[in-house]
Amino acid sequence: MENKSYGQHISQQYNEELEDVRNRVLAMGGLVEQQLADAVTALVDGDVELGEQVITLDYQVNAFEVSIDEECSRILARRQPAASDLRLVVAVIKTITDLERIGDQAERVGRMSLRLAQGDAGRAHYSEIKHLGDHVRQMLHDALDALARMDPEAAVKVAREDIKVDKEYESLMRQLITYMMEDPRTITRVLDIMWSARALERVGDHARNICEYIIYLVMGKDVRHTSLERMEQEARGKR
């Protein structure tokens, strides 16, 4: 309470706190992006060491989540943010949940990479796995970029990519089903490839969620559970 008399100075410090929390989300996002890229590389290249590293480093993602959450609670309690500041804090709390879950998916792919390092069945489909992995990693990257620039139109563009990701995923699954039907001895291995593909597809969903928070943050509109068209309208409302 007494802090309020500091006026401008405190406001400056408050701005820095908000800026800091935003930067830390972006740093957490960068780490998750790297984890995801490494997990896909570990799987495709059969790099056991890299796969183990992805699993080990998941704790760093978790630690980010816990500490950013703490910082948000501190800001809510001390600064009592309103309007767009409040939306920033709420959007951050939601974004880091999705980032942490992308980290979990990367860890999952890392675990699969260890199991898949031996053997060859299904390797012909690794190029599609790589492609799917690159696609969702790019989505995540662009979502974080849209967050950094507070750009709702860029966020809609990223969300739109998720439709393509889902199609790629469905197509890969159909191929993998055909493959395991033709040679049932490959079932166990191919299932692991399927779980990996599934994990990557989920990353696309999480990236899309982050895009929805960006629109909420910038435009003040909750576009979850609405159509892409509605999302686009809300994002354009700004300009």
Add this chain to the structure above:
Amino acid sequence: MENKSYGQHISQQYNEELEDVRNRVLAMGGLVEQQLADAVTALVDGDVELGEQVITLDYQVNAFEVSIDEECSRILARRQPAASDLRLVVAVIKTITDLERIGDQAERVGRMSLRLAQGDAGRAHYSEIKHLGDHVRQMLHDALDALARMDPEAAVKVAREDIKVDKEYESLMRQLITYMMEDPRTITRVLDIMWSARALERVGDHARNICEYIIYLVMGKDVRHTSLERMEQEARGKR
């Protein structure tokens, strides 16, 4: 600001707002629990109508999430809650995200129930699916109960169940893999059963997350990403 002069009266209204948001989370939880139970019944009984109903009603779960989120933002902006009130609001924001995702998993099982309604392969494993479904529904029920009673020790008990759920899930997956290997013509169908089992296993994870928020809410300790033992210690710290 001027509201503050109303003193006790406003504080009473504020209490009612907090109580209301808590009740709405419990109502949302009750709906999700019903959706989950219906999805499993639809799958096991091959009840297409019930499966379609589960899919259709998912919008209600989503609407709950959006409106409770709005209410939380309003409370944060107007009431500027501190200490345990703030933790309640933060815990609610997180809990409804997990409830919404349990709703998504129920919807997923509902979709699978439509695809699985024709055909018989794998039906012998429906009793395990039913068992897994009952188990995670009970976890969700008990987690909501622990939330209603603000009981961290009950929350730990629920979280502990997730280990058993994971084991049941693993065992079911192994059986299903054997089954599809023995008769590769069943692969497509059995995969749908696997996706359903996977969705149910994820419900257990979300129920566990809710338990972690309860401990945060009541004890002020963030026990995410820690061991069950640590969680238990923090939960006991209270008494």
